[in-house]
Structure formats: structure tokens, C-alpha cells
Amino acid sequence: MASLYYFSAWTDSGCLLGCFHEHSTVISAAACSPCAGSYVIAVENGVLRQLTDKEEADFQFAMYGAEAIKKARHAIVAMHPTKWLLN
Numbered sequence: 001m002a003s004l005y006y007f008s009a010w011t012d013s014g015c016l017l018g019c020f021h022e023h024s025t026v027i028s029a030a031a032c033s034p035c036a037g038s039y040v041i042a043v044e045n046g047v048l049r050q051l052t053d054k055e056e057a058d059f060q061f062a063m064y065g066a067e068a069i070k071k072a073r074h075a076i077v078a079m080h081p082t083k084w085l086l087n
């Protein structure tokens with residue numbers, strides 16, 4: 001059975017530091033962030049890994065709220081190559 005937990009992480013003087021907790025959710029780990037610039041790292045089966053897209057969305061929501069996510073989504077503009085060819 002896979003084990004998965006998250007911890008809040010930050011750097012200080014070139015060292016990676018963490019909160020030493022085993023949070024069961026990204027949001028819980030994000031709430032444990034002690035300073036600006038903190039991030040959340042996943043530990044799956046004892047191996048550190050980056051957050052998945054879904055976990056990253058949870059982190060962004062926890063840190064910046066729904067409005068920030070909405071603004072980021074609207075900042076992405078889809079390209080339609082055929083539109084450029086017709087003009």
C-alpha cells in the first residue's frame with residue numbers, strides 16, 4: 001500500500017528546511033507554512049516528489065484563494081492558428 005504525506009518546506013541559507021509533520025493534505029501542509037516563499041513537498045513511499053497538477057491547484061488555493069486561481073486561468077489565452085491564417 002502506497003504511503004503519501006506532505007510537509008511544508010522553505011529554504012534558509014541554501015538549506016532545505018521542513019516542518020517535520022506528516023500532513024495528510026496539501027492544504028494542511030500549506031497552512032503550516034511559517035514564512036513567505038514556503039512550498040509544499042509530497043513524500044510518496046519515502047521519496048520526495050513535486051506536486052501533481054491537482055495538488056498544485058490545492059496549494060495555490062490554500063495560499064492565494066479562489067480569486068487568484070480564477071485570474072490565472074483568465075490570463076491564459078487560447079491560440080487559434082486558423083484565425084491568424086484567415087486574416
Ligand SMILES: [Zn+2]
Nearest residue numbers: 008019021032
Ligand atoms: Zn507542518
